[in-house]
Amino acid sequence: MKKFIYPDSTSLKIALTRPSMDAIDLEDLVRAIFDDVKDNGDPAIHKYTEQFDSVKLNELLVSKEEIYSAEKILSTELKVAIQLAAKNIKVFHESQHEELVKIETMPGVVCWRKSVGIEKVGLYIPGGTAPLFSTVLMLGIPASLARCKRVVMCTPSRKDGSIHPAVLFAASLVGIDEIYKIGGIQAIAGMSIGTDSIPKVHKLFGPGNQYVTAAKKYAQKFGLAIDMPAGPSELMVVADEKSNIEFIASDLLSQAEHGTDSQVLLISTDKTIIEKVEIELKKQLAALPRKSVAEKALDNSSIIVVQKDEILSIINEYAPEHLILQTSFNEFLLDGIVNAGSVFIGDFTPESAGDYASGTNHTLPTNGYAKQYSGVSLDSFVKKITFQQITEKGIQHIGPAIEEMAKEEGLEAHKNAVTVRLKSIGV
């Protein structure tokens, strides 16, 4: 990790610079695959699955038997763990339901809004080295609570054509039974356009590699919404002289192991912890299977020693996806946080709690997007429709103002829609 001790504003800017993303332009490839899927449907999906994933599938849809037998393969410990996480995620996301409240803005003018689940949503779950069943929970539970009518999941199969049983178990637990064994650009194209097998959805969710990311971006040209723009994952830990060095190092590494493009930042008011953290990092690193990934991520990362009163502006300028507060002045910081994805407070709140089981969502805005985006929540799976109902009395109260404004904006027909109503009741 790079070290910055009481940096001036120029050095601080360098310390907070995110690793530049690979700017490979995949749009031509994405367009070609979308066009092929549009023209040829399922055969195109099969073709790319063979070509990119080296898997030849007879059937894209996961069968009921596969889902059923997944439960038997898993250990009881893992199933209990997944169930505990699912329960917490459900409790927290359930609390995000918005009550329908009718507001009488003035006598006879009643307005309200109603949350309605997006009818068809597509969840993308990456395959690859790790079976991300936690993401199945994080997307599937709010989709179910929002009462989305059709929840479609795509995830690439393993080389033998099977899906990791934990992914199937998590899907089944949250009520998802429409799972297709496809990944990459072709999966996103399938859900964006629709084929004989795969339905076209209204909104796409889920993480993915650069191909999936490029495809989700392109899907917006087909009218689909996406959960949020993607970027590499990141963590900021704020510490002081009393922080637990072992905890800090473990948190930095839990983010660093995500990918070589991950970034972790340690902000400390105490200079003396630097050396201790570095020693502890080395120690913990040695035991990690994903050591080389974590090491590369640490190269993109910084320890920054600052005064206490600079911390809030650093947090809000960087807008970290994950923010861990392990100081004796957490309460002071909490009041001033404006830009962050998810915040972990105190010594016993590691990021991995939120990644898996505390109840908050782990799909969060990266790359500074916390300045303008929220993480995934129940909100992400609903639209809010507004309603209004005006009585004869109401239009008498509100009508003249509408007429006056419409006239001034030069929209005479808007005015007339009120005038004919007022006339009909003799006003």
Next chain:
Amino acid sequence: MKKFIYPDSTSLKIALTRPSMDAIDLEDLVRAIFDDVKDNGDPAIHKYTEQFDSVKLNELLVSKEEIYSAEKILSTELKVAIQLAAKNIKVFHESQHEELVKIETMPGVVCWRKSVGIEKVGLYIPGGTAPLFSTVLMLGIPASLARCKRVVMCTPSRKDGSIHPAVLFAASLVGIDEIYKIGGIQAIAGMSIGTDSIPKVHKLFGPGNQYVTAAKKYAQKFGLAIDMPAGPSELMVVADEKSNIEFIASDLLSQAEHGTDSQVLLISTDKTIIEKVEIELKKQLAALPRKSVAEKALDNSSIIVVQKDEILSIINEYAPEHLILQTSFNEFLLDGIVNAGSVFIGDFTPESAGDYASGTNHTLPTNGYAKQYSGVSLDSFVKKITFQQITEKGIQHIGPAIEEMAKEEGLEAHKNAVTVRLKSIGV
């Protein structure tokens, strides 16, 4: 208007087809202007304002004197009308505040989320033929309620370098005092990149012509969020044999006068109203200053006679931006509406009420986007940050599940962040 009497599914599809949008690709022009603003700042903004708007400005920022004197120019009637509308919009949007509720998902594990205003937002208010001061209210009021720290407004000036006083009055009323006299691509570029005069913002709001729309789309490459994708405006009216013909015609025309690419649809269970509506449309059209615009829009539009039980699927398939229910079975329809932007219920609830003064927002998803997007609301101006705080007891409850799941996903450092904590308390 085209007429479809009990259409089969093929004809219905034709009836519900939206006018195709002009697919002029403006990206090259947009990129060139963004590049110029990036390289040259304010002089580039001035150059394009002269070139495209034929206005030479000494000062981009509207002065306090201009804002102050706007109030004196306007009629009392208009000021009272704007104030009434502002009050209703404020009351309704204030009700959208989310209370902070802490949820203990399991003993010792507490999660919550907090809504925080997006720090810097940019509101675009079109100039042109109509001074859209109503849009100033619709965007400025939720921005103010969300406590966005900096609210910037851009609107092109008139040829004499002035801004319509109603726009300035509305802005002042909602607390906006940073108004720049610029429009078009250069205004969006200014707010996306930042210049000496114009701040870079985090999210862009507001309607605009195809140039503004293309620029907002491009702004996303600079990390900005936008309110929603744009499309031509539209209205669906549902009627039966008891509906008031004069009201229906006035509503159809109030939408049709928006632009030649507007679409209006009349869905009726009664065949006999067609002729009556057409006669009434002709009559009302004759008196409209924007007659030729409305006539062209009606050419894109349809009257569709259907059975009562087909209506909900038509509404939900089309996903109208505005939906007016003027039937004797409104309650039946209300329960089943899944896709719509804003719904107007009953004889005395014209669309123009929502456009101006009922309290609901008039920035709504067009082009079928109501399937996956909500209209602008207080939500659009905030991000929701999640928080979690876990006690020693809490990590004992939740820790083993996290360890189990992290292990299975192959993320050993995630597991270790829990293990070191459990060890520290002797578990």
